[in-house]
Amino acid sequence: MDESAEVYRKILNYLYLSLSKTAGKLPFSGRYWLEEVTRGVGQQVLQEFGEGIELQAGHPAAICKSYLSILDRAGILDAGDYRLEEEGENVFVTLERERCVYQDFCQGAGEEGLFFYCPRLGALQAALKQALGVEYSTSVEIDAGAGTCRGRIFPAKLRLKTETVTREGELLKIAGERAVLFTKEMYAFILLAIKDYAPHIMKAVLFDAGYRSSRIIAGYAKQNYADPLDALASLFGEFRNVGLGTAELVSLDPGEGHAVIRCYHSMEVTIAREYPLYRTPRVVCDMLRGKFSAYLSVILERPIICEELKCASMGDDCCEFHAFPSDQEGVVW
């Protein structure tokens, strides 16, 4: 590689590293946008250089091979460096790391704990979408000892709603639906108004709001993840995305319908500490209780109710929720 090409290669890697750092700072959708950028570059290359190339529908590995040959002919890479294997719906791509133009980005992102999407795999992902009309996603495993990386391209799971926040004209949208951002003051004043006008409904309102609003997204998670642990992990990701706190599954027994969940930095605790909502110290996370109850009820396909047994508002280091089936104890929904 001549000196100017090496400079451009470095700049390209700096650009991706910078994008990844910026994506990590976005309150919403950072991971989504980084993936969009890497895939978008691939689409652009395909449009520019792909004229006359036949992408064979139904054979993902062959489609990837055709795409690499486009780049080879354009002098961008050597297609012979890439080993392609197809297993079921997955395409595995193996490459020696020193032959990869994006190795600095890959290594830097790993060292700094940044979001990472392999630009090369993103381009293949775009080619597969164009040929098959199917959304794909990617992951990469590095074998540092062997000096190789092994990428996997696989049909994408549906994203949960809150991963994609966009602004369309004057409107803020989450997954295409009109959305609004509240400051904590706005939320707190709604609660204070409820407390002033109808204090007896406060707990029930919070629980029900959490429960009802979480059933739909829990349904999406269940559709996309057969394993309850994966489904809960995706929901906890959404929970963190929207700023409710950081949820952690301590234990889950699907057969017994029993779970223990912890939540750190609960938004409801912050509100209760700053606004005079209650006379005495108490567990305050009723909306979260409703959300966790809905998650577990949908995923385990039976009515589950969570109770908050520890709460950070009472001096504990986190909030802790214990869930049991409610069909055995007459809880009315």
Added chain:
Amino acid sequence: MSTLAYFGVEGLDRIISQGMVYGSQIMVHGDTGIGKTVLAGEFIKEGLRCGDVCIYVACDEPPDVMRRHLGGFKVGTRAYEEAGRLVFVDAYEEEASPEKYHIADQHNLDKYFALERELVKRFEGRRIRLVVDSLSTLFTPLDSTEVMEFHRTRLKYLRKHGILALDVFVDGVLDGRVMTVASHLYNVIVRMKFGASENRPVRILQVGKVRSGKFSAAPYMFGISPVFGIILAPESEV
């Protein structure tokens, strides 16, 4: 840790705005069907939310009735029972009770008191709410001297151990003299009764605080919602 406690009924808690200290005794008495057990359920819910250990002694119905009652208000009792925060004592099924804690002979006050002390000892150092629903049932066949002697000893013990106790009495079960003497032993008295006309009865509640020398005779109307429990608006006196 706060040493003040409330019933968990917003309107009622506004009436006793200064709260109750642990170690207080509350007498709730009233007509049959007026909502004494509903109030007891609210008191337990409040205790569970505040981190207390709640002990419910079921004398008039099996403990499962209170479990279902709390479930109706979306309280998952099993989580609290497994954590040792909610304890049911069966003083109703005298034989073959499925409960861990039960009383074989509900009119044997010595045995009852022994169990109560065992539970207090078990949770020593914790804030405890104790509800007996209804204490008048335990007293029914006993003579007034026996009742008063037991009652005085028991309340003294509970006060000494900082137990927040709520005893339910059904009006008309015990004779007037026993009720009058017994009521003097409580810090807070809640009277619940039906009022107005037969055609349009209303539920009425009065709070009295004998010990502090303040007795508010103001009657307040209240309602019972299947979703929200007891609803009382103290600004609308009868």
